[in-house]
Amino acid sequence: MNCPSPITHSMYADGALAAREALLLEQHATTCAACRTRIEVLRQESVALRLALRDVEDSAPIPRFAPPARARDFVVLVLGVALIGGFSKAFWDTVAAAIPSGLEWLNPLESGELYERALSVFTFIVYEGTAMWTATLNLVGAALVIALIAWLAVTAVRPRAFAAVAASLLAIVIALPSIGHAFEIRRSTGLVTLPAGETVDDTLLAAGETIAIDGNVNGDLLAFGRSVTVRGNVTGDLITGGETINVEGTVGGNVIGGGRGVSLLRARVGRNLYGFGRDVSVDAAAEVAGNALAFGEKIDINGRIGTDVKGFGANVTVSGAVEGDVEGFAGKVTLLPSARIGGNLTAHVDSMDDLEIAAGAVVGGSVDTQLVDREQRRNRYLTVRYYMNQVVRLGALFLSGLLLLWLFPVLRDASFPNVGAVLKAGGLGLAAAVTLPVAALLVCLTIVGIPIAVLVFALGAIGLYVSKAVIAQIIGRSVFRAPQGPPHYAATLITGLLIVVVAINLPGIGGLANFVLTLVGFGVIVSLLLARLNRGAAV
Amino acid sequence: MTKEAAFAEAYTAHYRQVRGLCRQLLGSAERAEDATQEAFMRAYHAFASYDPAQPFAGWIMRIARNHCLDLLRRRTTERALFGDEAEEAAAAEAPGEDGLGTVLGAERAAAVNAAVAKLPERYRVPLAFAYYADADYDEIAKSLGITRTHVGVLLCRAKQLLRQSLEETP
Numbered sequence: 001m002n003c004p005s006p007i008t009h010s011m012y013a014d015g016a017l018a019a020r021e022a023l024l025l026e027q028h029a030t031t032c033a034a035c036r037t038r039i040e041v042l043r044q045e046s047v048a049l050r051l052a053l054r055d056v057e058d059s060a061p062i063p064r065f066a067p068p069a070r071a072r073d074f075v076v077l078v079l080g081v082a083l084i085g086g087f088s089k090a091f092w093d094t095v096a097a098a099i100p101s102g103l104e105w106l107n108p109l110e111s112g113e114l115y116e117r118a119l120s121v122f123t124f125i126v127y128e129g130t131a132m133w134t135a136t137l138n139l140v141g142a143a144l145v146i147a148l149i150a151w152l153a154v155t156a157v158r159p160r161a162f163a164a165v166a167a168s169l170l171a172i173v174i175a176l177p178s179i180g181h182a183f184e185i186r187r188s189t190g191l192v193t194l195p196a197g198e199t200v201d202d203t204l205l206a207a208g209e210t211i212a213i214d215g216n217v218n219g220d221l222l223a224f225g226r227s228v229t230v231r232g233n234v235t236g237d238l239i240t241g242g243e244t245i246n247v248e249g250t251v252g253g254n255v256i257g258g259g260r261g262v263s264l265l266r267a268r269v270g271r272n273l274y275g276f277g278r279d280v281s282v283d284a285a286a287e288v289a290g291n292a293l294a295f296g297e298k299i300d301i302n303g304r305i306g307t308d309v310k311g312f313g314a315n316v317t318v319s320g321a322v323e324g325d326v327e328g329f330a331g332k333v334t335l336l337p338s339a340r341i342g343g344n345l346t347a348h349v350d351s352m353d354d355l356e357i358a359a360g361a362v363v364g365g366s367v368d369t370q371l372v373d374r375e376q377r378r379n380r381y382l383t384v385r386y387y388m389n390q391v392v393r394l395g396a397l398f399l400s401g402l403l404l405l406w407l408f409p410v411l412r413d414a415s416f417p418n419v420g421a422v423l424k425a426g427g428l429g430l431a432a433a434v435t436l437p438v439a440a441l442l443v444c445l446t447i448v449g450i451p452i453a454v455l456v457f458a459l460g461a462i463g464l465y466v467s468k469a470v471i472a473q474i475i476g477r478s479v480f481r482a483p484q485g486p487p488h489y490a491a492t493l494i495t496g497l498l499i500v501v502v503a504i505n506l507p508g509i510g511g512l513a514n515f516v517l518t519l520v521g522f523g524v525i526v527s528l529l530l531a532r533l534n535r536g537a538a539v
Numbered sequence: 540m541t542k543e544a545a546f547a548e549a550y551t552a553h554y555r556q557v558r559g560l561c562r563q564l565l566g567s568a569e570r571a572e573d574a575t576q577e578a579f580m581r582a583y584h585a586f587a588s589y590d591p592a593q594p595f596a597g598w599i600m601r602i603a604r605n606h607c608l609d610l611l612r613r614r615t616t617e618r619a620l621f622g623d624e625a626e627e628a629a630a631a632e633a634p635g636e637d638g639l640g641t642v643l644g645a646e647r648a649a650a651v652n653a654a655v656a657k658l659p660e661r662y663r664v665p666l667a668f669a670y671y672a673d674a675d676y677d678e679i680a681k682s683l684g685i686t687r688t689h690v691g692v693l694l695c696r697a698k699q700l701l702r703q704s705l706e707e708t709p
């Protein structure tokens with residue numbers, strides 16, 4: 001027999017040769033020294049190779065395994081944070097009751113009703129979150145531009161993240177309205193009109209520089225442009241954004257408007273008005289059957305409001321007729337002589353002088369002035385209450401943070417490898433904080449969308465709230481840079497939170513610090529969620 | 540012990556081994572990291588079907604192996620991946636007097652691994668299967684969708700190329 005091929009030798013050394021062939025080779029090897037040597041060499045080689053392959057320098061740390069997030073975790077988080085918020089609030093109420101002149105300003109919706117209770121607990125939980133969103137919504141027009149820029153920045157760094165966000169937004173915008181009803185889009189760079197006499201029998205989306213709606217829309221109207229004028233009839237909701245918004249026609253549903261100026265001129269609104277802008281006004285000839293909720297610098301209520309008015313702004317002026325209550329959170333609340341208020345008037349102002357009721361104005365119920373304590377505002381660092389408030393705040397954030405880190409272990413190891421990562425997270429956080437309410441507003445268009453929008457709002461608000469815990473964890477970890485690794489996450493969390501709470505209370509820059517830290521933390525949460533989405537999609 | 544805790548324990552215990560396999564199969568530490576996470580993610584989802592009587596190592600290594608193969612296949616077609624058997628067989632050579640065994644002291648492990656990482660995929664993959672994952676020829680043949688002899692040819696060639704590569708870099 002000739003010497004077998006090198007392949008046969010190799011297979012024999014690996015024990016992979018069939019029994020008959022192996023026997024033949026063994027017989028041959030008894031008489032062939034060369035083959036014996038080869039087999040021996042190959043055997044040693046296998047052993048050496050096995051050892052060498054396993055001998056990889058592997059001191060790289062084992063990253064934490066992040067089990068996929070389940071819906072249950074989110075529910076637990078939401079319930080947990082709500083519970084912690086509720087307890088903190090209850091605790092605070094007890095403490096506040098023990099301290100003279102309680103902190104009513106912290107609880108602006110004081111009332112016995114369950115709904116308002118829940119709302120006030122929620123306000124407490126998302127104290128920072130809602131404040132930020134109020135600011136964001138006030139600037140919705142400008143914010144869209146910022147969002148676009150932030151998005152472009154994100155696109156440059158993470159094309160897949162952009163794709164995921166864009167695709168989901170597109171899906172929301174395109175798919176959801178079509179479930180409910182048909183959709184008509186009118187778009188132009190210049191003028192978009194719906195002439196008088198013309199009727200659109202479904203939802204109309206109008207976008208352009210100038211939008212003039214004189215005809216009828218038998219559905220919802222979404223109008224976004226520099227100048228939006230609605231003189232026709234809209235049977236559904238009117239959702240609009242622009243520099244100047246004038247409503248002179250009839251709207252069967254709600255009016256949700258954001259812009260520099262939002263005016264109801266001769267409008268008839270079947271349900272509520274939600275106005276966000278520098279100036280929000282309801283003209284003498286205008287009528288809102290439901291509530292009017294207005295955020296702005298200058299709020300003028302001159303027309304008729306069927307239910308309550310809630311105004312948040314520098315100046316809230318009422319000169320019209322309000323069937324229900326009026327509540328103003330403002331620098332100045334003014335009732336002109338023509339004002340007629342059926343219910344109570346509550347003004348949350350700095351001093352008694354900031355509520356002005358002209359002679360001739362009528363308030364059916366009680367007049368209440370809730371003072372936002374000036375003393376406390378000016379010298380807040382000198383009051384016990386202030387520090388107690390911070391302790392409660394810290395405690396609530398710590399418990400919420402612990403819950404978050406326990407549920408989502410991947411957040412425990414979050415870190416910033418470089419400054420770019422911080423900027424990226426901040427940009428992403430800003431983009432998400434701006435787009436979330438816009439997306440929520442858009443999904444509000446359909447009936448099925450409303451619960452989704454509420455969910456988006458709630459999750460977003462809780463996300464903004466706990467984002468400070470996330471950033472605190474990152475800061476805490478960088479403080480404990482020990483060779484044996486960081487201590488338990490509770491220790492790093494509380495350390496980081498102490499630093500964060502001090503930072504956001506610094507005079508002067510505290511507000512900015514709060515804003516930046518919240519956005520960066522939010523960005524970390526969003527980027528981790530996106531990374532998970534991407535990995536899921538890439539596999 | 541809860542399912543989560545059991546899995547977390549198994550994860551820590553086997554992570555490095557799985558990452559090693561992925562690294563040998565994919566030839567890149569970075570891609571290995573991702574592949575390892577994904578393998579464990581797959582294992583996590585399939586944990587209910589895992590039979591605790593079987594060793595966890597074998598199970599997770601099989602998942603990782605299959606995932607890496609999927610990744611490799613996605614980049615290239617199978618034929619191109621493992622080449623032509625006859626052509627390869629013709630090029631096969633036996634080791635000289637001193638094969639890898641004699642030159643491979645512990646201090647040369649790094650050099651071997653570097654050489655392995657540089658091997659073309661069609662050699663590196665069966666090599667990692669056979670000498671890292673300790674899979675037998677039948678298993679490798681089945682996983683790669685090639686014949687048993689083809690596996691033998693590829694392994695023989697792989698070792699031959701390794702020898703050449705290591706001789707060049709003493």
